[in-house]
Amino acid sequence: MTNHWIDIKNSNVIIIMGGNAAEAHPVGFGWVTEAMQHNNAKLVVVDPRFTRSAAVADYYAPLRSGTDIAFLLGVIRYLIETKQVNYDYVKAYTNAGYIVREDFSFNEGLFSGFNEETDSYDKESWYYELDEEGHAKIDPGFENPRCVWNLMKQHVDRYDFETVSNITGTPIADYEVVCQQIGSTHTHDRAATFMYALGWTHHTKGAQNIRSMAMVQLLLGNIGVLGGGVNALRGHSNVQGATDMGLLCQSLPGYLKLPSDKDTDLKTYLKHNTPIALRPDQTNYWQNYPKFFISQMKSYWGDNATAANDFGYDWVPKWDKQYDFTKHLDMAYHGEVNGYIIQGVNAINSMPNRNKVLKALSNLKYMVVLDALATETATFWQNADGFNEVNPAEIMTEVFRLPTTCFAEEEGSIVNSGRWMQWHWKGANPPGEAKPDAEILSGVLMEMRKLYKQEGGKLPEPLNAISWDYHNPLAPHAEEVARELNGKDLLTNRQISSFAELKDDGSTASACWIYAGSWTEEGNLMARRDNHDPSGKGVTPGWAFAWPANRRVLYNRASCDLNGKPWDPKRTIVEWVDGKWHGIDVGDFNMKLTPQQSAGPFIMQPEGVGRFFALKLLAEGPFPEHYEPMESPIGVNPLHKVTSNPAVRMLPGVKETLGSHKDFPYVATTYCVTEHFNFWSTHARLAAISMPETFVEMDEMLAAEKGIANGDWVTVSSKRGSIQTKALVTKRLQPLKVNGQLVHTIGLPRHGSHNALTRKSYSCNVLTTEVGDANTQVPEFKAFLVNIAKAEGI
């Protein structure tokens, strides 16, 4: 979230799209109803299903799953055409006036630079025109036909109401109301917030779904203001923290990059990752990248990181390809992987295409599972008729199942959607011999060090050099690690209080620069529990610590005009009064600068402004474009000949696992029910009693056509497999008219388990496809094709 949960109460219009907060984030949703009751806010819900969020909405519009970009580009067209644009904001704080290179183009569904042989883009032309000094050229009057504003206008011009409705299936009357509601927040005194979750990320163009919305928010001047923002409702309790910790195949903590083969040495790596300002006098905060990285290396390797050895740069593994879950499991499927350490992930139920995952795990020589619960993953080698059909004697994988503590039995910090790092305390000992993950990994590492010492082996240096100087190397304390995450001045041995103190000469250490300030000489700021809200705007600076710098609303410089005057005096976050900045929140800029000096509010961008045109950052283009899901129920893209996202990664053999709408005519989408958190709460008795099984949700017309009654057993099949379950026939799903045909959608809850306290049930990943978003590789769990039939003989 750019903002935070409580801030939703400051919104005037709340759009829930790509999520279902009432059901999946019910307590956070309390701030939506608060805004409706006390701020006269309107709630708009756009979803293929009439969800529990929709049930309390002022306006609901259905759309076909996988068509959000068409929906939102149509909103952009409407806003521009009806002049419901916050022009002051757009002119001052976005790249609308920036001039794009002459060789950039978009024709028939493809941007310039597409290579049909490699199915990827040469992105050279997706950039600004630069002047002699290397600065981007601007036309402040938006008259140049090559400026972003005019290119964007031209790009969205195709998305008129009829075209949008034809693609999305949203009735025009419903669509118009949603457009009007969103448009009403273009004035300075109104703000809209968008709340989204996996409903937007689980697509082959998930990142572009979110970008389309961010473009809408920029047009309306809704970013950096109270009640506005781009608000991802994250999933697991510490998924934000896991991402902050860089537990991804190309990341390091604090959104630094894991080096690749192209970063042949430290100097080259830093050059590739340290941007040069694209406009004069910009903060360009990533110019500090070397300070963050060198301080991180000092944290990793301690005294073993010196200027002479490039601070241990060579010990950091380099990537040549993106080895995300899907790619690496595909390698395991092909026998190229020997081992897996699986920590708190029920892979066999959550990774796409279960049958393939089962084969991949069966190919492993060893697997080490760290979990608090007995998951289906650890017992993938056990037969469960109908749910996991295997012959254990044929599976040669050695499996270790190691018990871990759960939240109640350990201390540490977790980060919520609003970036609040909240410290928690231990309330009991774990059952039996369970241990925290940190102790288990330390135990393994210390044994490995012993073995390398005894018998030698390949490259023992990083293993020995990694700093593990905890009071007990077999059991690092959360406090010690939290202090390490914050970082210290190595000359004085004092905890630093801000990332501004970090140096690139090896004299400071900080594992994760964005966490600097969380554990200072004052102590553990994450443990603070002062809920005082002095401004009444929901900003509670004394409750825990919000990264970065205890800032509660990101980009808040954009809440003021160029002279530091709030656009809306009722929504003041910061303001320039009597030659000084004042505010209820920590400014997202250098508060020693004048308003004019700090006028680029998007300080992480080298040009300091928000981007309608994303330059080279995304795989499939600098503007979003509607492409059909990989499995499309209409089989064509009504706009042009490019049916699905042209830049997706298609691993060899995966194309054959995709079904056609002729054999699998119905769209399937997955979702969560409020009683369950995937296959985790299914082990908690109360949750298991309140929602004891799974089902497939379908509309009445489809049920009638197929002769299926509520509660009947049905078979749902995709090109990848089939499951049997009960039908739930509802009015919440309705067929939509798309491109001249009726499209039915069926819904599959994600909580199916066969080894929990709930009734034995299918897991919906039997059906899902592994093709993922072209940037993030998040699998397309929200739009794939199935068939459905009444099951006989059950």
Add this chain to the structure above:
Amino acid sequence: MNRRQFFKLCAAGAATSAISALGLMSEKAYAAVREFKLISAKETRNNCCYCSVGCGLLMYSKGSNGKNAEQTIFHIEGDADHPVNRGALCPKGAGLVDYVNSPNRLKYPEYRAPGSNEWTRISWDDAFQRIARLLKNDRDANLIEKNSAGTTVNRWLSTGMMTSSAMPNEGGYITQKFARALGLVAIDTIARN
């Protein structure tokens, strides 16, 4: 007044009014109302482990955690002082105590041999030693020190790691250091799915 003091006051008030109603104010009281069960419990602050709203929790446990007095959590509720959830919990959060005390919690390290159809209990030392051996053998055999262009890359692709999105940051950072020190690049968190 904090929440605990409030409970104490309510309990004391209830006892006092019951006693006065019987006209026994100056006499020895023979009957007393049952004490509110959370008063003698230890209260620990935590946050819900499920979704990312980050609701505040109060966990109540019995036992001093001294020798022969194991602490056990018997009640979990929303933290009324928490500015986001203000004491509320959703249906999942309301059943958290059933997760903590689930019969499906793992208690001991276990091992499944190739081709076997059962678990056998092993010790932690045994587990660490055997896992370290397997990891080392695979790393020694498959770590790629230089790529075809001669660049130092030090990556180990034949073992992967899936990482938790519910453990605290501190465990996450230990995981990060562990994985990179070994040369793992195929690490991924459930953030992706």
